[in-house]
Amino acid sequence: MKISAELQAFSDRLGHQFARPELLQRALTHGSISTATRPDNQRLEFLGDRVLGLTLAEALFAADRTATEGQLAPRYNALVKGETCAAIAREIGLGDVLKLGRSEMKTGGRRKEALLADAMEAVLAAIYLDAGFDAARKVVLELWANRLKNVDDDARDAKTALQEWAQAQGMTPPSYVQTRRSGPDHAPEFEITVQLDDGRQASASGKGTKRSIEQAAAQALLEQIEGST
Template sequence: MATKKLTGEALARALAGPTGHLFQDFDRLRRALTHASARHSKGVDYERMEFLGDRVLGLVIADFVFGTFPDAPEGELSLRLNALVNADTLAEIADEIGLTDLIHTGSEIRRLAGSKRVNIRADALEALIAAIYLEGGLEAAKRFILRYWEPRSRSAVAARRDPKTELQEWAHQVSGEPPVYTIEGREGPDHDPVFTISVCVGSYEPAVATGRSKREAEQAAAAAVLVREGVWSVGEDA
């Protein structure tokens, strides 16, 4: 992540190729890539734009999976959607397009381990989508989104079963009891929380995972148990 605040024009040049969009509103673009922790941000950060970008991304991906998989039931469509819009997928794409190195943050954020900065990379990518949408409309945002999300949509991961459902069935087989989920911690502001949740199945060792919501953390913890115990192979987890 950037150690100094880049100009909007410099950001526009850096992102023109990866996004396929020529940004004209430099101030808005700079705001989209400024975290609230950045010194002197004075509230000029990506929080509001992240809100909009999240909705634009969700609409585009929901429309895409609905049209691409016409025979898929609602449950499978939900799994595919969730796999494509979760924080890990967004952070991966942020890295792929070089966005991570352009995000302006405070020094305390830059000292965090990479795994703890997943949400920041994901949020900044959503804010970038909002910036594209506000300038170029839905079609411009859709072109950018499908460029990076469409190849990921056909992976086996996107169509996997729900981890919590899978774990519950496995837990009944091996212990006769349902999994027990426990909230171990909650960090971050109300608008951008990070939950830490553990899951225990009978006498098996608990697994711990984090997520942007309790459900996401529970899904990640369930997937961790399934992979560790050999129910799922590596690559099937989130």
């Protein structure tokens, strides 16, 4: 199967040349344009999430032999969360090559965080199926290299920091409310809103555990507070 110039350029940015380019095409196909003969990327997303998780868990485990589980977990969550996957997808121009339906394109699908994160995971699964785990690991470690180096900064416990700030202002602890849940049971997506006594609030959404989305919402509110001071 011949690959288009556009997909060849993306493969170059990705750092993997596909022996089976149809896998890449499927990874980039959103449900809004899929058909019976053109399946979407959801199954690949499921597999890619596991490929990404194992690669980064292994990398963190090897990088710090003395770290406890309590130290490794927030680092891991910072690396695999939807916001990180979407950011990396933007860095390699993944949104530019996504195959979307017209309605999804009109609503800015190429820039949607959840959509980009899902597609990033699907692409990793495509690499895994195309050339095996070592090839997928190589791509992940290259794309996530800077974030692995700075993971402690990204893994700060935003919930604790926000609670301490609120208490210092004489407020009760922040409240967290789940405002939306969607997606399949194996990969749910949550939207969480955090609110302070003074009415300030922020929301975050994405895949993962509720705690990881709460952390993202807390971080968003902290940034809002910092921006207003």
